[in-house]
Amino acid sequence: MVKSYLKFEHSNTFGLVTSASSNAIWVRDDDIFGTARQTGSGRAVAGAGEEVLCWDIKKGELLGKWKDSACKAQVTVITQSKTDADIFAVGYEDGSIRIWDSRTATVIISFNGHKSAITQLAFDNAGVRLASGSRDTDIILWDLIAEVGLFKLRGHTDQVTSLNFLVPSPELLNEAGLNDHAGFLITTGKDALIKIWDLASQHCIETHVAQSNGECWSLGLAPDQSGCITGGNDGELKAWSIDESAMIEISKEKAGSENRKILTDRGSFYRNGKDRTTGISFHPKADYVAFHGAEKAVEIWRIRSETEVQKSLSRKRKRRKEKEAQRATENGEDSEIVDNEKPVEDVSAAPVTEVFVSYVIVRTGGKVRSFDWIRTKSSGKLQLLAATTNNQLEAYSVATLNKKNKDDEDMEYNRTLAVDIPGHRTDIRSVALSSDDRMLASASNGSLKIWNVRTQNCLRTLECGYSLCSAFLPGDKIVVIGNKDGELEVFDIASSTLLDTIKAHDGPVWSLQVHPDGKSLVSGSADKSAKFWNFQVVQEEIPGTKRTTPRLKLVHSRTLKVSDDILNVRFSPDARLLAVALLDNTVKVFFTDSLKLFLNLYGHKLPVLNMDISYDSKLIVTCSADKTVRLWGLDFGDCHKSFLAHEDSIMAVAFVPNNKEGNGHNFFSASKDRVIKYWDGDKFEHIQKLAGHHGEIWAMTISHSGEFIVTASHDKSLRTWQQTDEPLFLEEEREKELEEIYDNNLAASLEQEEDGDGEKAEAVDAGKQTTDTLMAGEKIMEALDLGMEDLEVVREWRALKAKQPNAAPPSRNPLYIALGNISAEQHLLNVVQRIPAAALQDALLVLPFSKVSALFTFLNIWASREWNIPLTCRVLFFMLKTHHRQIIASKLMRPMLDSIRSSLRRVLTRQKDEMGFNISALQFVGQQIKAHSTKDYIDEQVWEEQDRQTGTGKKRVFSSIA
Known part of the structure; x- marks a missing residue:
């Protein structure tokens, strides 16, 4: 009989506050109504391994955890929609993007178009498009309404380090009659270039060298889009001004607009830190900008007003004149010096060092990974949230410049809040479970938790x-x-x-x-x-x-x-023996009572790092830095088996501590290759591989019941792996591993095929073939083949029935009978509807041209019966675009296209009329409500803007207009 084992599965991850692989962003509290949304400290949304965690900054509580069970890749970037505060885009290390709804913690849309980790994400102002940049140098624009990739932009030669949408102000667009313009995209890359892309023509219209000394790591765009700052190596920063009128001219394609430049270099300046600048952010309301590199600091700089710049320039001019007069007096010359220097009227011509001045350096508790401004209503204070690489979130408050502290040299800042208790600052080096398996101790450099x-x-x-x-x-x-x-x-x-x-x-x-x-x-x-x-x-x-x-x-x-350094000690469960692992690659076994040498186990090529003895004290398992695990008998000290178990040093091994289900000789091994493996010590078989950690595994412990294990890793996480009731068979497990290898090889070959498709165009389709899209394409082909056969059978039966009214119904495919005797066209529609919208185009690309005429036959039926018109149109237009030349050359397809066109035109015209009527009705209802209401709602942003202009600090109210 084939032996079965019980499967272990990952159950929980904890000990992580924020990963060094991802940024963290600040968002407002959930309570939309009342004052809680404005006065609360807000939430922090941070990537933690493959999960996204939502923290209450004030209480340090975990409010939510967003995890897609199908995704094992680390989170690399998070961004929030500008229009809907509950919508977040999350980029992952495998190149996938998921759009999450924070209220329900569910994935709304999944996109897959990049080959490597996502580095940047940005929503447009309307919240309907998403731009993504990746390490694979590509930029993809995604349509969130249609759930498809619009196009892929290629131009950078190294990873994309930042991207932002550039849209001229609504007033200028209205004047120019360009309300529907697609806008522009500004991007920077590690190739030291800054590029502006016209999204209407899908081309790069401007390229500048952003940094003079190597890579460009970041870009910060001013809230009013009047300028931006790029950051590179050695603390170098470069300021750029953005010309909105040039954007309008280029959008209108005016004569001579090709010579207009949107970006103008305003000059360079240097921040205090001399490392690379990985983050730049302008404050959304106040005149401040902050920078950070890889050090333990966030630098806040102030943007001077026009009057301050003029004062500073006149002061310097005055000093210069005084020095020249003094020098002239010392040389015995005439001290009267003619002032030929004209005062700078236009501040935009002033040196950039006069505009940006260092304000305060906020020292953080760890190296800064990212930061975000906290946008609460605070009394004249800047607040920011910093995520550090040592697994903590910190909130700081900085006093702004006012009359009282204008003369102070150093500005004060305070660490107001932090989320640091639920995780270690340094790598966890050991873990231990209590005897009842209810408590876990984890210890690192500096803390025991x-x-x-x-x-x-x-x-x-x-x-x-x-x-x-x-x-x-x-x-x-x-x-x-x-x-x-x-x-x-x-x-x-x-x-x-x-x-x-x-x-x-x-x-x-x-x-x-x-x-x-x-x-x-x-x-x-x-x-020793x-x-x-x-x-x-x-x-x-x-x-x-x-x-x-x-x-x-x-x-x-x-x-x-003993003769050498001891790396590990272990008692046998019967307390008779003590095993000692030494630095000389051997394990010595002593009698516990007399401490006399009993056995000498040698065979490892590098030191033994960990070992364990089985419940019956008959076997000892040792693991080493030579990547092998060895099983020894404790009766004669003979080596039963040596496994090349992992691809890196093996840090821990542990036997199942009891023999409840005959698994007392089964053991686990954990390695720096990030994998835990489960072994049968009697049959010398590899049972199961447990992957999930994103860093080297340092420590492992098994529960006294043997029902779960806990591992600790360099990624700062603690993970529990629970035994399930699901049986596991070795043959099935090996087949799964082979399938995984095959899928990985297939995905790699598909990527190579894409890369080898001739010369790279600047704008291409945003598609990526995966095993899922290939399977979806095969399902469509299978449904098409079955459908065409069924249409033929039904057509013959109808012809027969016209002659013989009592003719028996046709013998259809059993699949249709099993699905409730549905029609072939309904079955194909169901198959296509089940494919996610983001993967539909890639699935349709799998179809050869020979299947296109069959697909058009069904599209004609769907259009005539008015079934799912949006999907019918999407499939039709994509297939027309893909196979345009062959379709127009085919005589068979012309009458079919005519039929589809007439059916679709009728349906789409009716739908357009309905939508127009509904929009007009809604506008009329809105006008009626406004005419009869006695109160008007003033938006928060509008009110705050009025507050700033009038200088009054009134709270927002509903102002009466009756």
Whole structure:
């Protein structure tokens, strides 16, 4: 009988606040009504691995988690729609884009057009188009209404680092009669170029060298689109002015407009940090702009007003005249100097260094990954949200320039809020579970955290040294940490206190384990010794009183000296043996009572990093930096099997701790190749591969029940993998792995075919063939073949019935009978409707021209019966565009096209009339409501604008107009 195993699946991810791979953005609170939306601190939406997390900044609570189970790639970029605050676009590392609805935490649309990670996303002002830039150098414009890619723009030779829509002001567009103009796109790339694309003609109309010293990493566009700043290496920044009138002329295609330039270089200036500038953002309302690089700082600069620039220039002119007069007096010349220098009337001609002045440097708690302005109503303060690479979100408040502090040199800033408790700042180096599997201890450099395994909440955070190993003591109230300084730190969880620090070793404590009897522990160190520590409860006097309190102490009892550094120690479950892994690639097994050498296990080519002994003390498994796992017998020390298990160093192995289902010799291995593997130690079979981490796995522990494992990774996440009731068969698992390899190879070959299609055009179709689109295309072909056969059968039966009214009904394909005896045209429509709109065009490209006439036959039936007219039109127009030459050359298809045209024209004319009538009716209803109402709603932005102009600080109200 074929042996079956129980499958393990990823169940939870926790310990992540924000990933270093993605940006974080600030959004308003959910409560739209009342004052909560304006006065709350808002939410932070941040990428965390393959998930998007929504945090309450004030409470530090996780409000929501957006995860697509089909997606395993990391989030790389997040942006919010400008018109609908609940709509977010999220880009992933595999080149896919998902549009999320934050209220329901569901994916509305999925797009797949890029070959590599998405680097930038931008919504247009109307919220109906999305532009995406990627590491594959392409820019794609997506239509969010039709759910399709419009076109792909090619021009950059390295990854796209920023993109923004450029649209002239509505007043200028109205004057020019260009209300329906597609607008422009401004992009920068790592190739140091800044480009402007005309979206109407789908061509690049301007290219400038953005930076003089290598790559261009970022672009910040002014809120009024009057200018922008680009950032490159060495802290270099370049200012550009944007000419709106030139955009209008180019849009109208006026004579001579080809010589007009939209962008004009205003000059360079340098920020204080000398690293590359990876983020630039203008404040949406105040005259400030902020920059950040890869350092622990956000620099805020002030934009001077025209009067301030004039004052500064006149002051410098005055100083210059004074110096010249002084120099003339010293040389004995006539001190009267004629002032030929004219004052600068136009501030736009002033040096850019006079316009932008450094205001304050906000020092953050980690290297800045991204930042976003917090747009709450605050009393004259700038607020920003910074996401750092060390897994935390911080909110800062900066005082703005006013009369009181104009003379102060340094502006003050405060860290007002932070989300940092639910995660470690540094890599987690060890994990340990309590005896009842309800609590998890995770330790890193500087902090020990205790987690509730069921709810994933952080219960305690304690400061510790650079932790390398950890263990719960019997009773689960105390945790022992071994650190890099050779110390054992003893923590009490209930009181969150450090009970004791013992200088145990002269080198790092690499490993420790509690004795199976629960009365002592052993620690192994790089000082070539393993020390045994007994647990003793001593009565300690409370300072200042005569009362005593019981306290746990670790008392050193024995020392085992060995020939090399100890990397790992392990007791056998029967407590008879102690295994010690040494730096010389060997494992020595000693008797626990006498500490005499019993076995010497050698065979690994590099040091053994971890090991474990089976529940019956008969097998020991060792893993090494040589990428192999070895199984040894503990009776004679013979090597049963050696596996080349992973593609990188193996950091942890663990046997299933009991033999409930005959799986006591099954074990897990975790490696720096980001994968966990499940093995059968009796049959030497690889059972299952668990992939999900986005960084090297440093530590792993298995529950005492054997029902779940916990892993910790360089990506700062903790993941639990739960055993399910689903049986797993080895043959099926191997087949799945082969299919995965085949799919990956197929996708790679499809990409190569796309790349090899002649010379790259500047604008091409935004499509990408995937295995899903190929399967969808094959389903359409299959439905077409069945449909044409069925149409022929039904046509013959109708001809027969005209002659013989009592003729028996035709014998149709069993598939149609099973689906409720539906017609062939209905079945094909159902198949096409089930294909996602974003993948439909790529699926239709799979059809050869020989199938096009069959498809047009069905399109004709759909049009005449008025079935799903939008879908019918979309398929028809795409096929006409794709196969235009062959269709016009085909005599068979002309009468069919005439029939489709007349049917569609009739239906579309009626639909157009209906829509026109409905729009007019809605406008009339709106006018009636407005005429009879006594209150008018003033939009928040309009009111704030009036506030700024009048200088009054009134709250927004409904102003009475009756």
